Amino acid sequence: MTEATAQSIDRPRTSLLHSKYPQSEYVRGRRMASIFITLLLINAFSQIDRILPFILAESIKTDMGLSDTQIGLLTGLAFAVCYSLLSLPLAQASDRGSPRFVLVSCILLWSAMTALGGFAASFLLLAFTRFGVAFGEAGAVPAGHALIARKIRPERRGLAIGLFAMGIPLGTMVGFAAGGAIGDTLGWRTTLIGAGAIGGLIALLAFVVPGPTPTLARTAANSEPFLRSSRRLLASPAFGWLFIGAIFLGFAAAPFYAFSAPFLIRTHGFSASEVGLAFGLLQGLMGITGTLLGGRWFDRAVSSGTGRVLGPPAILFLIASVTTSAALFAPAGWLSIALLVPGMLSFSFLLPWAFGSAHLVAGEGKQAQASSLLMIGSGLLGPALGPLIVGIVSDAVTASQGPNGLGFGLLVVPIASVLTGIALLIANRRIAALL
Incomplete structure (x- = not known):
């Protein structure tokens, strides 16, 4: 090259x-x-x-x-x-x-x-x-x-x-x-x-x-074969770290949504209806808040001209990793639910930042391509393997007579959240260097 x-x-x-x-x-x-x-x-x-x-x-x-x-x-x-x-x-x-x-x-x-x-x-x-x-x-x-x-x-x-x-x-x-x-x-x-x-x-x-x-x-930039263009985009350090962050995001989000309700029911004795009401309403509220706040904040970050367009979601993921870890071992059910809220917020808050940054790196005429690649990154390995890892760890801890097996299995979520935050911080520096 x-x-x-x-x-x-x-x-x-x-x-x-x-x-x-x-x-x-x-x-x-x-x-x-x-x-x-x-x-x-x-x-x-x-x-x-x-x-x-x-x-x-x-x-x-x-x-x-x-x-x-x-x-x-x-x-x-x-x-x-x-x-x-x-x-x-x-x-x-x-x-x-x-x-x-x-x-x-x-x-x-x-x-x-x-x-x-x-x-x-x-x-x-x-x-x-x-x-x-x-x-x-x-x-x-x-x-x-x-x-x-x-x-x-x-x-x-x-x-x-x-x-x-x-x-x-x-x-x-x-x-x-x-x-x-x-x-x-x-x-x-x-x-x-x-x-x-x-x-x-x-x-x-x-x-x-x-x-x-x-x-x-038709221009030279948008006439390149799509698969070759995708490989070139993934080879870009800025987009490559965004893609890595999307992969880690899949490992954080998929187990979080698959096992949070069973964890609260099994560990803290909530009923399914109680978890559905509390968790469902909070998730909806955090989803709406995160996407709206994230979208407006991203616009302001781009307008600032600094090129640092991924710092806030990266920091939020690092915070969420701490609160989620605490939630898995909290002594009270209400405290556990409260400590899961930053994790809920981080997933939705990231969406406009991640897609918007991907569009910025990819350039005009390749926004859909950039979005598709991030979807592949977050939608394949994490959803396929993340819940499986949680289940294997939970079964192993339970079989050895250990307490809170599902809680230990769900440690995959804060670990993946830390890795997501780190990948976003690296991508943040790479993107800033381009502008």
Whole structure:
């Protein structure tokens, strides 16, 4: 690799504050607000359709005579692998074509597949529909971020990414609450069909509200083969450390959400409803607060001109590692829950910082690609191996007659949080050196 090539990898092609996108494409005022709301709804319904099988799992299992293994295949690793890997080609289509077209197509696909799941008469057909949902949802984040880059002026992109990300906690709360209530009243099949039908309306909004998004002019920078471009981006020290941070994030977040409720029930004697109410409300509140606060703070960090755009989330992860460790051995249940709150906040707070920084490093016309690579980093190894490591450690401690086996297993979370914070601090210095 030549020195010039290396410099082209490490240096952003254009500052976020001096975008090369046509200024006439940027929207303001009510039009910008309507795009914000539309993006929020898109991500919220993406999350709802993704998690409905979680809350409906028992009804599906009983009605179709499925095993826990089959339920796990529907909701676990297979979905994560499909979702993560398919995001890259959909990101390519978003960067090089019309992100609005990709986004609308993805919404229609995952909504149709969600509704079709309500008609499934066998495990194979139901599994096929879940793969279809994963296929469609894999393009939501990359296409949404590419649309933000085309339509939102640079000084508001952090807020836009934060509002888009806020759909995750909102969708989670609505999905669990409304999905469970409707499922108990009308059945799981009607719930899936209804969710799919609403998705069709969301697709209409996604088509009408943003307006046309012309494709970018072909240049040497955006004409490079996508896989080669991805390898070059990962070879950049700044983006490489961001990617490493995303991997560690997966190892922190996946076990945290998989085992926090069982830990509180098993160790502190809470009921499932008590944990669901307290943990669910706090997680929703921290998700909304983190994404909004993180988005606005990121915009200000970029506007400051220092180039240090990852310090605050890195520090929060280091703090969360301490409080989460304390939560696992706290003597009282209420104290344990309170000490888990910084961890909840850190995961949502990071989203606009991580994606925004990735876009800054990747340069114009590669925002969807950068988002897709971070999704792959956080969505594969951590969710696949993190909960498994927790389970192995917990079983080993319990088998040796040790107390609080799950608490020891969950130490994976603060360890991974420390490593995430360190990776972000290194990436912070690397990015600052580019600007």
